[in-house]
Amino acid sequence: MTETIKIELYVENLGETQAIATQLAHIVPAGTIILLEGDLGSGKTTFMQSFGKALGIQTTIASPTFTLIDEYMEGRLPLYHIDLYRLEPPQVPSLHLEEYWRGEDFPLGVVAIEWASKLPTVPAEHLKINLSVPRPERSPLSSQNLNLDPDTGSGEFAESEEFVEDLPCDRQIQLIAQGSTYIDLLKQFQNKAAILFV
Ligand SMILES: Nc1ncnc2c1ncn2[C@@H]1O[C@H](COP(=O)(O)OP(=O)(O)OP(=O)(O)O)[C@@H](O)[C@H]1O
Ligand SMILES: [Mg+2]
Numbered sequence: 001m002t003e004t005i006k007i008e009l010y011v012e013n014l015g016e017t018q019a020i021a022t023q024l025a026h027i028v029p030a031g032t033i034i035l036l037e038g039d040l041g042s043g044k045t046t047f048m049q050s051f052g053k054a055l056g057i058q059t060t061i062a063s064p065t066f067t068l069i070d071e072y073m074e075g076r077l078p079l080y081h082i083d084l085y086r087l088e089p090p091q092v093p094s095l096h097l098e099e100y101w102r103g104e105d106f107p108l109g110v111v112a113i114e115w116a117s118k119l120p121t122v123p124a125e126h127l128k129i130n131l132s133v134p135r136p137e138r139s140p141l142s143s144q145n146l147n148l149d150p151d152t153g154s155g156e157f158a159e160s161e162e163f164v165e166d167l168p169c170d171r172q173i174q175l176i177a178q179g180s181t182y183i184d185l186l187k188q189f190q191n192k193a194a195i196l197f198v
Contacts, residue, residue, distance in 0.1 A: 002124055005183050007175045007190060010134065014169055015150040017043055017131075018050035023153030023193045024175075025054035027185060030077050030108040033101055033123050035116030038131035043171055044114045045083075047129065050150065051112070052079050064114070068095065078109030084118040092120055125179025127186070132172045153193065 011017050028034075036044040045063045052061040055075035064070045064083040072079040080100045084092060100111045101123065113119065116128070177186040 002179050003183060004176060004178050005186055006177075007186055009173045009175070011171050011173060012169070014043075014046070017047060017171055017173065018150035019153045020173060020193065021047045021050035021153075022054040022151060024189055025051040026153065027188050027192065028077070028110055029181075029185075030110075031101060031103065032077075032110045032182075032185070033126040034110060034112040035119070035122065035126050035128045036112060036114045036131070037117055037128065039133075042131040042133060044129075044131060047131065048079075048081055048112050048114075051110075052081070054153070055079055055110070073107075078107050080106070080109060080111045081114075082112065083114040085115045087118055089118050089120045092118055098123075125182055127182045128174070128176040128178070130174040130176065133168070134170060134172045 009020065011020065036047065038044055045061075049061045052072060052075065055072075055077055057072045057075040057079060059072060059074065061072065061079075061081065062070065064081050065085050068083060068086070070081045072081065082095075082097065087095075097111070097113070097119075099105050101108070116122070175186055175189070177183045
């Protein structure tokens, strides 16, 4: 069985989500597969907008809900941004998404798939990012203040004992690495971002 590790983060606002995306974009290698999950409006596209910007993509990254696949070739790595929301799982194989991580017809880059739960088969090794809006009954001790800068992703982690109200801008972000390459990536991410393991 492929080895897995998980980091679970709580962010208080949009800037902290952006900082995490920025930090991750700085360290991903070519060939990275990111599976994004979370309800409508949880922040998958928002995450990829900051991620793409940090890769050096200047074009505005839009939601691929209607285009299905958007390709950005101008950054440090190509970004293939995909959204499966409008498809049913049996329709997905006809997109031939594996071409993006085979490294033959397309240069290897980052493949990021929103609504990845629609994939009929999941690549054995990948990074899953699961965004959700926490429920109000969340424990006060789960509130953490990451104090990260949205653009550089740098900053310090500080603990807060205060109860944080259920603001619409807070999010729970799970980063789940499957396979040794992605486990190494998450460890590197943890070292850089001073992140809390739960
Ligand atoms: N902490 C946060 N992290 C991410 N997004 C946030 C946060 N706080 C507020 N937002 C807002 O939530 C919205 C998220 O929308 P977004 O389109 O990124 O969601 P999505 O998960 O891609 O939805 P869909 O499933 O429809 O594609 C944006 O308007 C964003 O500004
Ligand atoms: Mg989206």
